[in-house]
Amino acid sequence: MPPRSKISSSLGKAIIRKRFEGKRRPTERDTELHTTDMDDGPSWTKLQSITQQGDLEEFLHTAELAGTEFTAERMNVKIISANQTSNPYLLTADEEAQALQKHRDHSDMLRVPRRPEWDETTTAGELHRAERDAFMSWRRDLAMLQEEKGLLLTPFERNLEVWRQLWRVLERSHLVVQIVDARNPMLFRSRDLTEYVAEIDERKRSLLLINKADMLSDSQREAWAEYFEAQGIAYLFFSAKESNAKLEEERERDAAERLAQELKQESIAEDVDLDGLTSLDDFKARKQKQDKEAADAAAAAAFEASVRAVALTQAELRTRVLTPAELVSILMRECPKIADEHSHNKLMIGLVGYPNVGKSSTINALVGSKKVNVGAMPGKTKHFQTIHLTEDVVLCDCPGLVFPTFATTQADMVCNGVLPIDQLREFTGPSALVTRRIPKWALEAIYGIEIRTRPAEEGGDGIPTAEELLTSYAAARGMFKGGEGNPxxxxxARVLLKDYVSGKLIYCHPPPTWPTGKDFNQDHYSPHAVSRRTRHLVESATADGSSEFTVRHAASDRVNVQKAIATSGSVRVDALDARFFSTGAALQSAQRKAGTHQVKQGRGYAQIQVGVAARSQIGADGQARGIGAVEAARMAAQEQMAASGKKHHKKKRPGKQRSGQGVHDDMF
Structure with a gap:
């Protein structure tokens, strides 16, 4: 009898009895009713960003917005959900061109949800109901766009409360700044948002702030400048990362200077008001507070002075990556001054953008101190907030909001940072897209690995597949599966895709008017440019005075790495096939190594007999002749000893004798 389980089930049974106390237990024929919940829930859940929903969640959410009460019998409902997140295929060049043209033809249909009209006579309940109806109609239009036109949309914000935050920011702001990623500005720009700002008030203006502009070369910024000027788009280039790095260096330098001055002072008592002090700790705390207030006041005065001193011409602004003082000066110049009840005679500048485009980092660079929380996960800012930048300028920060836009494939959305990498299930598509965009030699130089690709005679085109890249990188970095030992x-894939999204692997999309077939990223992947970013690409001088570059594969030259690559995936299958068909005696070798196991059941024990498969030898006439099983076993043992190089045999250890049942019959 098996031992009784130590886990008691009395608690579970008690909960079940309590649940159905006073009621009949449900049977298989009973139906379970599902109803919508009209309560919005606690306040901390209202602003949770919702960009992706399953079929059932989207249906229930739409019914809740519509205020529809319904009941559904579980036995009569069948839900069919298509997995939209797993798409391992990539589009060909022709298919991608057709998809982009289709996006341009239907770009006018991508709209931002509008806030319904209201006045002083509108009650809160009426406005709430009207907002729900308008938002539901907007979502219905996007669903029809996907179903009827067959277009692929990126995940977009489905929480009405987040859009309410945007409406408040647009109503308060005089200048609305869209912050976009410089690597793909048109993906993150909402053209309809500019039109919506003009609908609210014709005096309001919009501007495009291209963040992460340090990733663009001079020629790339020139190409984008020409495109924006032709389209009539007001733009500015900025790099929050570089600005914050310079700001941190200045802080460290100022802190070192203050420390040096304090060490030189013999006494600081005369600089501190001693009234009310009770201990030496109070004295030090008051001194530090006074020093901090004085340093902040001096920094604010210096910043405002630098803002007033900016005098840049339009030609200088064309491709210049602005500093924080220069950016504030230009924003003050572009912002219209509109008198209303919210502004208090100050310039209100609203900042809007996708999550992870650097909106919070931009505010930190402008303010000069960490006023806004910055996080790697999208949606760090939950409510709009106002930040006083100078005496005349107030920044209005909106939560990171995902606008609906077109996409070609799921892999493209992953590489653009729209879909979270940690939740990725299908990784071959995005990884293959990286190998298409980044040259093979550049990947090898950046990571110090060797990527083995198929030769041309076997169908290879010189571009690594996703499996070839991932296998080489995983083996070189020691990433192996537990139990299997394969890379x-x-x-x-998660590590490489995060490097791609963060900018370690730089790829910038060209403007829509860029000539087809011309490399837009040639400045990033010239040998001189790559050698400055990695130590694995070594530059050496030749006899004629020119430079020669050599890629070092230090991470892939180890024996265990080469062995792991050779025995994994399709490479392993190819190696086995080549080894099997390389010799005419391959079949004979396979037969010699084969074994047949037969198990016979006894009284309390099992008898195992190993029989060697029939073998054959090639006679003088060229025909195969069979040999006996005993001779085959002797030959197999001799081959094993010769292969191992051992000249002796280990003595067999005596087995333990047990009494009772389960002993061998031949022991008596």
Whole structure:
């Protein structure tokens, strides 16, 4: 009898009895009723960003917005959900061109939800109901766009409360600044948002702030400038990362200077008001507070002075990556002064953008101190907030909001940072897209690995596949699956895709008017440019005075790495096939190594007999002749000893004798 389980089930049974106390237990024929919940829930859940929903969640959410009460019988409902997140295929060049043209033809249909009209006579309940109806109609139009036109949309914000935050920011702001990623500005720009700002008030203006402009070369910024000027788009280039790095260096330098001055002072008592002090700790705390207030006041005065001193011409602004003082000066110049009840005779500048485009980092660079929380996960800012930048300028920060836009594939959305990488299930598509965009030699130089690709005679085109890249990287970094010992391609894909999104692997999309077939990223992947970013690309001088570059594969030259690559995936299958068909005696070798196991059941024990498969030898006439099983076993033992190089045999250890049942019959 098996031992009784130590886990008691009395608690679970008690909960079940309590649940159905006074009621009949449900049977298989009973139906379970599902109803919508009209309560919005606690306040901390209202602003949770919702960009992706399953079919059932989207249906229930739409019914809740519509205020529809319904009941559904579980036995009569069948839900069919298509997995939209797993798409391992990529579009060909022709298919991608057709998809982009289709996006341009239907770009007018991508709209931002409008806030319904209201006045002093509108009650809160009426406005709430009207907002729900308008938002539901907007979502219905996007669903029809996907179903009828067959277009692929990126995940967009489905929480009405987040859009309410945007409406408040647009109503308060005089200048609305859209912050976009410089690597793909048109993906993150909402053209309809500019039109919506003009609908609210014709005096309001919009501007495009291209953040992360340090990733663009001079020629790339020139190409984008020409495109924006032709389209009539007001734009500015900025790099929050570089600005924050310079700001941190200045802080460290100022802190070192203050420390040096304090060490030189013999006494600081005369600088501090001693009234009310009770201990030496109070004295030090008051001194530090006074020093901090004085330093902040001096920094604010210096910043405002630098803002007033900016005098840049339009030609200088064309491709210049602005500093924080220069950016504030230009924003003050572009912002119209509109007198209303919210502004208090100050310039209100609203900041809007996708999550992870650097909106919070931009505010930190402008303010000069960490006033806004910055996080790697999208949606860090939950409510709009106002930040006083100078005496005349107030920044209005909106939560990171995902606008609906077109996409070609799921892999493209992953590489653009729209879909979270940690929740990725299908990684071959995005990884293959990285190998298409980044040259093979550049990947090898950046990571110090060797990527083995198929030769041309076997159908290879010189571009690594996703499996070839991930296998090489995982083996070189020691990423192996537990139990199998094969390279962990999924883990390697997450690391590589995060490097791509963060900018370690730079790829910038060209403007829509860029000539087809012309490389837009040639400045990033010239040998001189790559050698400045990695130590694996070594530059050496030749005899004629020119430079020669050599890629070092230090991470892939180890024996265990080469062995892991050779025995994994399709490479392993190819190696086995080549080894099997390389010799005419391959079939004979396979037969010699084969074994047949037969198990016979006894009384309390099992008898295992190993029989060697029939073998054959090639006679003088060229025909195969069979040999006996005993001779085959002797030959197999001799080959094993010769291969191992051992000249002796280990003595067999005596087995333990047990009494009772389960002993061998031949022991008596």
């Amino acid at each position: 962990d391609e999924a883990r390697a």
